[in-house]
Amino acid sequence: MTTSDQKVQLSVWFSSLQSRICEALENLEDEAEHLAPRHVPPGRFERKEWKRQDASHPEQDGGGGTMTLLKGRVFEKAGVNVSTVYGEFPSQFAKEIPGADADPRFWAIGISLVIHPLNPFVPAVHMNTRHIVTSKAWFGGGSDLTPTFEFDEDTNDFHQAFRVACDTHNPDYYPRFKALCDDYFYLPHRQEPRGIGGIFYDNLRSGEAPEDFEKDFAFTRDVGEAFLDIYPKLVRRHMEKPWTESDKQKQMVKRGRYVEFNLLYDRGTKFGLQTGGNVEAILMSLPPMVSWP
Amino acid sequence: MTTSDQKVQLSVWFSSLQSRICEALENLEDEAEHLAPRHVPPGRFERKEWKRQDASHPEQDGGGGTMTLLKGRVFEKAGVNVSTVYGEFPSQFAKEIPGADADPRFWAIGISLVIHPLNPFVPAVHMNTRHIVTSKAWFGGGSDLTPTFEFDEDTNDFHQAFRVACDTHNPDYYPRFKALCDDYFYLPHRQEPRGIGGIFYDNLRSGEAPEDFEKDFAFTRDVGEAFLDIYPKLVRRHMEKPWTESDKQKQMVKRGRYVEFNLLYDRGTKFGLQTGGNVEAILMSLPPMVSWP
Numbered sequence: 192m193t194t195s196d197q198k199v200q201l202s203v204w205f206s207s208l209q210s211r212i213c214e215a216l217e218n219l220e221d222e223a224e225h226l227a228p229r230h231v232p233p234g235r236f237e238r239k240e241w242k243r244q245d246a247s248h249p250e251q252d253g254g255g256g257t258m259t260l261l262k263g264r265v266f267e268k269a270g271v272n273v274s275t276v277y278g279e280f281p282s283q284f285a286k287e288i289p290g291a292d293a294d295p296r297f298w299a300i301g302i303s304l305v306i307h308p309l310n311p312f313v314p315a316v317h318m319n320t321r322h323i324v325t326s327k328a329w330f331g332g333g334s335d336l337t338p339t340f341e342f343d344e345d346t347n348d349f350h351q352a353f354r355v356a357c358d359t360h361n362p363d364y365y366p367r368f369k370a371l372c373d374d375y376f377y378l379p380h381r382q383e384p385r386g387i388g389g390i391f392y393d394n395l396r397s398g399e400a401p402e403d404f405e406k407d408f409a410f411t412r413d414v415g416e417a418f419l420d421i422y423p424k425l426v427r428r429h430m431e432k433p434w435t436e437s438d439k440q441k442q443m444v445k446r447g448r449y450v451e452f453n454l455l456y457d458r459g460t461k462f463g464l465q466t467g468g469n470v471e472a473i474l475m476s477l478p479p480m481v482s483w484p
Numbered sequence: 485m486t487t488s489d490q491k492v493q494l495s496v497w498f499s500s501l502q503s504r505i506c507e508a509l510e511n512l513e514d515e516a517e518h519l520a521p522r523h524v525p526p527g528r529f530e531r532k533e534w535k536r537q538d539a540s541h542p543e544q545d546g547g548g549g550t551m552t553l554l555k556g557r558v559f560e561k562a563g564v565n566v567s568t569v570y571g572e573f574p575s576q577f578a579k580e581i582p583g584a585d586a587d588p589r590f591w592a593i594g595i596s597l598v599i600h601p602l603n604p605f606v607p608a609v610h611m612n613t614r615h616i617v618t619s620k621a622w623f624g625g626g627s628d629l630t631p632t633f634e635f636d637e638d639t640n641d642f643h644q645a646f647r648v649a650c651d652t653h654n655p656d657y658y659p660r661f662k663a664l665c666d667d668y669f670y671l672p673h674r675q676e677p678r679g680i681g682g683i684f685y686d687n688l689r690s691g692e693a694p695e696d697f698e699k700d701f702a703f704t705r706d707v708g709e710a711f712l713d714i715y716p717k718l719v720r721r722h723m724e725k726p727w728t729e730s731d732k733q734k735q736m737v738k739r740g741r742y743v744e745f746n747l748l749y750d751r752g753t754k755f756g757l758q759t760g761g762n763v764e765a766i767l768m769s770l771p772p773m774v775s776w777p
Binding site: 262268380381443447450451454455461464470474477478479480481482483484 | 555561673674736740743744747748754757763767770771772773774775776777
């Protein structure tokens with residue numbers, strides 16, 4: 192089981208990753224001096240703390256989180272959230288969660304981000320990694336890219352970044368986690384993928400020994416590092432490219448598919464809303480302007 | 485059971501209601517001459533026929549429908565659809581449908597409309613009525629209003645129109661159907677109603693005799709007539725009112741709640757998407773421009 196020391200390490204890591212990602216995105220806001228309209232100042236993240244109440248034990252603290260939201264000149268809306276929540280799963284959910292059928296108590300920590308750029312040539316992105324503890328403990332997460340206009344170079348570089356992160360740890364990871372991602376981020380009603388994929392993993396638990404925790408945590412850290420390395424490169428590649436109203440309209444339609452996926456299918460969104468999570472944090476993923484023409 | 489003659493009567497009624505509603509909305513487009521920008525011509529409905537394939541019997545015709553869509557100067561997006569579909573319910577759904585557990589065959593006809601006005605002071609509206617035949621047969625439907633800015637006069641007049649339609653047929657209808665509407669059009673995750681309500685009814689079947697079909701069909705016709713009478717009055721009341729960008733932004737945020745309701749909770753949307761319905765017709769309800777700021 193995850194020890195107190197390990198929980199502290201997780202907490203430090205997720206918070207520092209959040210800070211480093213926010214800093215990297217703010218740096219891009221600073222760099223984008225040549226963007227029209229030039230009088231728009233560089234965006235800055237605003238932090239907001241929230242507290243969770245455990246529905247089963249409303250008298251107790253159930254954890255909470257730190258939401259950070261930026262609305263800028265490169266990023267129309269970027270949210271990077273870290274939350275640490277604990278309590279008891281409602282009985283109907285406990286059955287679906289590994290290790291929670293006999294004892295519904297859980298502890299969970301994770302980072303979740305969704306970035307909707309202003310420029311339609313810059314791809315939207317999602318990244319999430321988490322550690323969940325019931326009578327078992329495991330890691331999960333992933334990252335996937337949603338371009339409105341697909342560029343082979345972006346697709347290749349994004350996949351390559353996560354391939355390297357995976358291959359360092361286990362040669363089976365990349366093919367498995369890429370396939371899981373393609374399978375998960377798919378809109379059956381439109382027979383369309385949400386974007387160009389990435390990786391997705393869940394229930395990652397190499398074993399019960401402290402070394403196994405270390406191993407899986409190291410992989411999860413590398414997924415975060417891979418994101419932090421590759422995404423700013425893709426942004427820089429396109430952020431000053433001129434775009435037309437028609438390009439923007441295509442982006443807003445593509446964002447509609449994103450909304451359809453998140454509200455119709457996404458397990459995290461449904462789970463959060465049904466267990467009384469923080470609505471503002473859960474729905475921070477929804478794009479700032481969307482069109483269903 | 486619903487006879488062929490009755491099916492013809494239903495078909496004639498739903499088609500003629502569709503034409504009359506489209507005409508009323510086009511008349512409002514013509515009237516709105518004083519709207520800025522004046523160079524925008526009055527909107528006209530465009531019709532599109534679609535065919536359904538029954539997944540259980542792909543070789544057979546499963547019906548189809550007529551979608552009509554207007555994008556104009558009063559109505560940013562208005563869709564009025566009539567569909568007649570038949571075939572067999574997939575087995576997992578058949579269990580949930582009255583009279584379909586032993587025999588999954590069904591025949592259904594209905595009209596469905598969603599109107600998203602351009603001016604944020606004009607309320608959005610939804611209306612749907614339908615007749616469904618399995619080994620049982622029943623009517624269902626309703627209408628509800630979603631203003632961004634609530635005006636007591638609109639709320640009262642809208643409710644009053646449906647109260648009159650209900651009271652003509654049965655004094656129990658209005659209180660029951662109004663309560664069902666309030667219950668149904670509610671977003672639990674935000675603890676917010678979708679709008680100001682209206683009426684909602686389902687499984688309406690007064691009995692097995694031809695007079696019972698006549699009675700329930702007459703009520704369903706009056707619900708359509710009540711809509712056709714009251715909604716254009718509400719539009720006319722507000723359509724030339726000046727509005728600011730901030731009013732428009734509020735409307736786009738309110739529309740976000742509409743999207744959340746339709747994709748997270750609406751039974752018709754889920755049912756349609758999961759049974760391979762026409763995606764374009766089902767999602768015509770989604771607003772043209774939406775914001776999650």
